[in-house]
Amino acid sequence: MTLFKQIMIAVITFGIMIFMAVGYLNFKSLNGYINDQLGENARHTANSLGLALKPIIDPDDMSLAQTMINSMFDSGRYKLIKLEDVDGKVLIENSQQTVVKDIPEWFYKIAKFEAPIADSEIMTGWAKFGTLYVQGSTALAYNELYTNSKNIFNFLLLMIIVTLVVAYFALKAIFRPLMKVQDQAEAILDNKFIIQKRIPFTADLKKMVLAMNSMVSKVKDIFEREAATLSKYQELLYKDTMSGANNRRFFQTKFSEYLASEEYSSGVALLVSFKDLINLKSTLGFEKWQSVVMKIAQILQEKSIHNDKNAIVARLNDNDFIVLSYGRNSSNFLALCDEIMNEFKKLYANFALNDSEYPVNAAIVEYSPNSDIKTLLTSADVTLASSRLAGSFTYKVFNENQNTLVIGKEKYKELIFDSIKEDEFKFAAQKVIDLNSNFEQYELYLRLVDKDGVWRMASYFMPMVNELNLGAMLDLHILNRVARILPENILPSGNLAINLGKEILNSDENFSKLEATLKKISQISKYKNYIEIPNKDDISIESIVKLTKKLKELGFGFGFDHFELNAKGIEKLKEFNPDYVKIQSNVLIDFLSDRSGVNTKQSLDVVLSSKDIILIAIGVEGEEQKKKLIDLGIKNMQGIYIDEIKNIGW
Numbered sequence: 001m002t003l004f005k006q007i008m009i010a011v012i013t014f015g016i017m018i019f020m021a022v023g024y025l026n027f028k029s030l031n032g033y034i035n036d037q038l039g040e041n042a043r044h045t046a047n048s049l050g051l052a053l054k055p056i057i058d059p060d061d062m063s064l065a066q067t068m069i070n071s072m073f074d075s076g077r078y079k080l081i082k083l084e085d086v087d088g089k090v091l092i093e094n095s096q097q098t099v100v101k102d103i104p105e106w107f108y109k110i111a112k113f114e115a116p117i118a119d120s121e122i123m124t125g126w127a128k129f130g131t132l133y134v135q136g137s138t139a140l141a142y143n144e145l146y147t148n149s150k151n152i153f154n155f156l157l158l159m160i161i162v163t164l165v166v167a168y169f170a171l172k173a174i175f176r177p178l179m180k181v182q183d184q185a186e187a188i189l190d191n192k193f194i195i196q197k198r199i200p201f202t203a204d205l206k207k208m209v210l211a212m213n214s215m216v217s218k219v220k221d222i223f224e225r226e227a228a229t230l231s232k233y234q235e236l237l238y239k240d241t242m243s244g245a246n247n248r249r250f251f252q253t254k255f256s257e258y259l260a261s262e263e264y265s266s267g268v269a270l271l272v273s274f275k276d277l278i279n280l281k282s283t284l285g286f287e288k289w290q291s292v293v294m295k296i297a298q299i300l301q302e303k304s305i306h307n308d309k310n311a312i313v314a315r316l317n318d319n320d321f322i323v324l325s326y327g328r329n330s331s332n333f334l335a336l337c338d339e340i341m342n343e344f345k346k347l348y349a350n351f352a353l354n355d356s357e358y359p360v361n362a363a364i365v366e367y368s369p370n371s372d373i374k375t376l377l378t379s380a381d382v383t384l385a386s387s388r389l390a391g392s393f394t395y396k397v398f399n400e401n402q403n404t405l406v407i408g409k410e411k412y413k414e415l416i417f418d419s420i421k422e423d424e425f426k427f428a429a430q431k432v433i434d435l436n437s438n439f440e441q442y443e444l445y446l447r448l449v450d451k452d453g454v455w456r457m458a459s460y461f462m463p464m465v466n467e468l469n470l471g472a473m474l475d476l477h478i479l480n481r482v483a484r485i486l487p488e489n490i491l492p493s494g495n496l497a498i499n500l501g502k503e504i505l506n507s508d509e510n511f512s513k514l515e516a517t518l519k520k521i522s523q524i525s526k527y528k529n530y531i532e533i534p535n536k537d538d539i540s541i542e543s544i545v546k547l548t549k550k551l552k553e554l555g556f557g558f559g560f561d562h563f564e565l566n567a568k569g570i571e572k573l574k575e576f577n578p579d580y581v582k583i584q585s586n587v588l589i590d591f592l593s594d595r596s597g598v599n600t601k602q603s604l605d606v607v608l609s610s611k612d613i614i615l616i617a618i619g620v621e622g623e624e625q626k627k628k629l630i631d632l633g634i635k636n637m638q639g640i641y642i643d644e645i646k647n648i649g650w
Contacts, residue, residue: 011167015160026152031111034145038136042118045072046134049081050120057122057129059085066092079115080135086128096137103146111145223610226603227574231567233603237591240315242290243297249590251314251322255373257562257584258326260619260639262445263499264562265369266459267326270333270395271316271380272300272340272362275388278318280358284351292351296321299343307336310536322380327463330364330397337362341393359392366398369459412464420477424449427481429492431643432616435635439580439614441495441530443638445645446478455647471503472510476517483520490648497530499561505533505543515550522554530557530579535564541575548576562618565591565604573607580614585625585639588617592632601632 049072056064065083073081073094083092115136122129195213199206238250246254258264274296281289297313304311304323312324325332344360347353363383367376379398387396419425428445448456465471482498485491504510521529531551533539551558563569563581573581592601608615617629620639629637 007171008168011171012164015164018160023149023153023156027111027149030145030148030152034141035114038138038141039116039118041077042116042134042136045078045136046118046120046132049134050122050132053083053122053132054124057124059129062091069094077137077140078134079137080117080133082133083122083130084133085130091130101139101143103142107142107146107149111142115141223574223607226606227570229603230565230607231570234566234591240297243293243315243321245297245301245321246312246314248314248316251312251316251324252373253584253587253590254312254314255324255367255376256586257619258324259367259369259371260584260586260621261562262458263462264326264459265457266367266463267324268328268330268333268364268366269325269376269380270304270323270337270362270364271377271384272296272321272323272360273384274319274360275358276319277358280353288351292347292353295347296344299340299347303336303340303343307332327466329463330366333364334397337364337395341395345393355392359388361387361390361392362395363387364395364397369457413468413470416461416465416468416470416474419448420474423481425474425477425481426455427491427648428455428645429648430638430640430645431492432497432636432638433642435630435637439636441497442492443497443532444478444482444491444499446474447647466501469503471501472507475500475504476510476513479514479517479521483517483524486521486524492648493527495527495529495557496525497532497559499532499534501534502536502539502543505539505547511543511546518550518554518556522556528555528557530559532559532561532582535560535562535569535572535581544572544576548578559616570607573611573613577611578613580616580636581608582616582618582638585617585619585621585629585637588632588634589625589628593628605633 049069052068053065056068058064069081069083069092072078078094080095081093082090082095084090115138117133117135119134120132122132195217196209199209238246238253240247258267277293280292283289284292297315300313300321300323304313304325308325308328310325313321314324315321340362341360345355348355348358348360361384363380363386365376365379365383383396383398387394390396426447426449428447429442430445432439432441432443434440446458446462448461450456465474479498482491482496500514504514518531531547533544533547548558557579558576559578559580559582560569560572561582563583565583565587592604604615614636615634616636616638617634618638620626620629620637620641622641625639626637626641
């Protein structure tokens with residue numbers, strides 16, 4: 001319970017106690033006063049009526065006295081008016097039962113009135129004629145006490161309410177700096193750094209706010225410094241300083257990551273080679289030569305990104321550049337090559353370069369899960385040699401059957417729809433382990449069982465799924481299938497990790513369907529499940545914000561798959577609060593083991609631990625990798641060496 005609530009409860013309790021005490025004292029005082037008034041009124045009436053009866057009293061004719069007494073009694077203010085002679089004989093008597101109306105029974109029981117009987121002697125001359133007795137009616141007393149008590153109660157209640165409202169807003173004003181301090185502390189957990197600009201006048205609160213502001217500033221500086229260290233180191237390690245493109249090291253680690261993944265393990269590479277580009281330096285001079293190199297990288301980057309937002313451009317050596325795209329085939333690169341070569345022709349013309357002396361050629365090579373870097377580059381070199389025979393500004397395609405479907409788009413679309421309808425998409429699973437046994441999950445992989453009963457990996461069908469924009473439909477099918485088979489205990493017993501693509505996140509209509517399906521899963525599952533999304537720039541920030549908010553509401557966890565330790569990646573960690581990030585093991589080992597990165601692990605730990613983000617190394621394929629990761633302090637792992645990918649059921 002917050003301090004504010006505690007103080008408000010104390011104020012309310014104190015107010016109720018004051019209300020009850022004041023109410024009780026007022027009630028007792030009013031009760032006593034009305035009771036005294038009953039006696040006083042009875043005595044006054046007895047005396048005044050006695051004096052009025054004295055001149056008209058006649059023992060032989062009491063009609064006039066009867067009339068006067070009746071008139072007095074009919075006012076309703078008296079319970080008894082009685083006249084007795086000196087012998088105690090009742091001459092006249094008027095009385096009535098006490099009937100209390102319009103007040104609660106409990107009030108009648110609490111407020112007891114004992115109306116006294118007043119008397120007055122009636123004289124005729126010097127002789128005593130009799131005695132007059134008068135007793136007031138308690139019914140009026142009860143009504144008067146109830147009405148006055150109710151008015152006092154309402155007044156006190158109003159005062160209490162006004163006091164509490166004033167106290168509430170007064171405490172709010174006093175506690176506002178404390179609440180903002182709380183907001184500052186909570187914001188730090190999300191790596192959001194808030195500085196209070198309004199400093200309170202209260203000395204104690206002022207010191208606290210200033211101290212908190214100072215701490216927030218220091219934490220912000222630490223986080224940004226470590227994040228900048230990671231970003232800078234990543235750039236130094238993987239950037240070609242001359243061209244501004246990625247370097248060979250980056251390409252090697254990225255290509256290994258692609259091959260180890262499910263979705264990215266097939267695609268196409270474009271090798272662009274400039275003959276004697278390095279020797280052009282002596283012809284043009286360093287500055288112009290550098291401009292040419294940078295312009296080459298710029299052309300490749302702009303055109304490739306336009307063709308595929310996730311394309312990678314790297315400089316392999318002095319003369320060669322490579323473009324890598326997953327989920328594509330050679331036909332997707334033909335138009336791109338034409339555009340690139342046209343731009344190179346313009347570049348050569350601007351710098352008056354002789355294309356026969358410094359020819360440029362390109363080779364297009366597809367890759368599959370069975371490929372490796374050596375095979376890819378060898379195939380590219382062979383194709384490049386064939387391209388050079390055709391002259392400058394030409395390109396060739398390496399022809400080799402790959403493990404991809406080579407059918408028309410319409411046929412492929414039909415295949416996808418039929419596979420969904422016939423429930424031919426199945427699951428495989430791989431376990432993520434924590435060597436300390438604190439974190440565990442099973443990642444689900446999609447499989448397509450073809451007509452021959454062969455279980456096909458995602459790389460077999462996902463490239464065309466993406467090209468046909470069927471990703472959202474397939475994701476919804478997958479999630480609905482998970483919801484459908486969860487009660488059947490077919491899936492692994494434990495936390496599940498399910499991957500989603502960008503298409504389902506970037507559409508409001510698809511997102512509402514996604515929300516409904518996730519709600520079904522959360523209601524059925526006994527475990528905490530996770531949604532993974534790829535760390536791609538083409539997924540809008542707004543979409544991720546909406547997703548993470550909904551996942552939190554439904555009890556799901558959230559993670560980034562194939563996370564990259566670059567500036568954009570670090571910014572995403574600052575914006576969101578994932579439960580974990582998955583990074584390729586080769587990338588981690590290469591990134592953290594480099595001699596120039598002695599402080600990189602510390603920076604990574606600061607950035608991740610500040611948000612309680614778990615780091616998972618994926619693609620662990622052997623004991624050596626596992627040992628290196630352990631030496632680097634990484635305990636959470638996934639890969640075929642940790643656990644084989646197992647087809648589920650059927």
